[in-house]
Amino acid sequence: DVKVTQSSRYLVKRTGEKVFLECVQDMDHENMFWYRQDPGLGLRLIYFSYDVKMKEKGDIPEGYSVSREKKERFSLILESASTNQTSMYLCASSRGGKGEKLFFGSGTQLSVL
Amino acid sequence: ILNVEQSPQSLHVQEGDSTNFTCSFPSSNFYALHWYRWETAKSPEALFVMTLNGDEKKKGRISATLNTKEGYSYLYIKGSQPEDSATYLCAFYSGGYNKLIFGAGTRLAVHP
Numbered sequence: 001d002v003k004v005t006q007s008s009r010y011l012v013k014r015t016g017e018k019v020f021l022e023c024v025q026d027m028d029h030e031n032m033f034w035y036r037q038d039p040g041l042g043l044r045l046i047y048f049s050y051d052v053k054m055k056e057k058g059d060i061p062e063g064y065s066v067s068r069e070k071k072e073r074f075s076l077i078l079e080s081a082s083t084n085q086t087s088m089y090l091c092a093s094s095r096g097g098k099g100e101k102l103f104f105g106s107g108t109q110l111s112v113l
Numbered sequence: 114i115l116n117v118e119q120s121p122q123s124l125h126v127q128e129g130d131s132t133n134f135t136c137s138f139p140s141s142n143f144y145a146l147h148w149y150r151w152e153t154a155k156s157p158e159a160l161f162v163m164t165l166n167g168d169e170k171k172k173g174r175i176s177a178t179l180n181t182k183e184g185y186s187y188l189y190i191k192g193s194q195p196e197d198s199a200t201y202l203c204a205f206y207s208g209g210y211n212k213l214i215f216g217a218g219t220r221l222a223v224h225p
Contacts, residue, residue: 004156035215042117042215043202058212090157099145099206101159102213 003027006091006105013112019078021108023091029103030096032074034058034066036087037107043090049074050096081112115139117205119216126193127224133189134219136203140184145206147213148177148188152199160188160201193223 007022025032031050035043035058045058047066055066063085067075074093078085088109092102118137126132138146145164151157161170166181174191190197200220204213 040122040217042217043204044215045212048212098208098211099147099162099164099213101147101162102149102157104149104156104158106154106156 004091004093004103004105006089006108008108009106011108011110013078013081013110015082015112017078017081017112019081019110019112021076021078021089021091021110023074023076023105024072025074025091025093025103026072027093027095027103028071029093030071031094031100032068033092033094033102034064034074034076035090035092036060037090038087046076046089078110081110083112086110086112115205115207115210115214117203117214117216119201119203119219121219122217123220123222125222125224128194130193130223131189131191132193132221133187134201134221136186136188136205136216138184138186138203138205138214139207140182142207142209143181143184143205144208146179146181146186147202147204147206148186149202149204150199151202151218157202190221193221195223195225197221198223 034046091105094100148160149157163179168179200218
C-alpha cells in the first residue's frame with residue numbers, strides 16, 4: 001500500500017521555537033508538496049520540490065523553509081514559529097509531470113502558543 | 114489571481130438521498146481538474162482526475178462531469194451513505210500557473 005507519512009499528528013510549540021515537520025513517501029515520486037489548510041480556505045501551497053535538492057516557493061512561503069536532501073523525504077521548517085502559523089499542515093507527493101494526482105499524508109495539526 | 118469556488122460550503126442530507134456539488138474554475142488555460150475526498154482524521158484521497166471537456170468519470174455511486182468551456186465540474190453522489198460523510202475538494206491545474214489551486218471544499222454530512 002503506497003504511503004505518505006508525516007512524523008506527527010499533533011504538535012504544540014511555543015512562539016519563537018524552530019519547528020520541523022517531516023514527510024516521507026515510499027512511491028519514488030519526483031514531486032513533493034507542503035500545504036496548509038485553514039478553516040474556510042482551500043489548501044494553500046507553501047513550498048514544493050520537483051527533485052532532490054530542488055525547491056520552489058508556493059503561494060505563502062513567508063516564515064517557512066524546506067529541505068529535500070533525499071528523494072523520499074521533504075521537510076518543512078518554521079524558522080521561528082508564530083501564532084499565525086497554527087494550522088493543519090499536509091504533505092503530498094506525485095509522479096513527475098503536469099497535473100498528476102496527489103497522494104497525501106494524514107496531516108499535522110500544529111498549535112503555536 | 115486564479116480562484117476555485119466550491120458550492121455549497123456544507124450540506125446535510127439523509128441516508129439514501131442523492132446529492133451534488135459544484136466546482137467553478139477559470140475557463141482559460143485549463144489542464145486538469147481533480148476531485149479529492151477528505152474524511153476526518155484521514156488523508157485526502159483522489160477520486161478523479163479529469164482532463165477533457167465533456168469528461169464523465171464514475172467510481173461506485175460517485176460520478177463527476179467536466180465542462181472546461183464554461184469552467185465548472187459537478188460531483189454527484191447517488192444514494193448517499195453515512196460513510197460518504199467527508200469534505201470534498203476540487204482542484205484546478207492551470208497550464209500557465211503549473212500548480213494545483215484548491216477550492217475551500219464542500220463538507221457533506223449524511224445522517225442515518
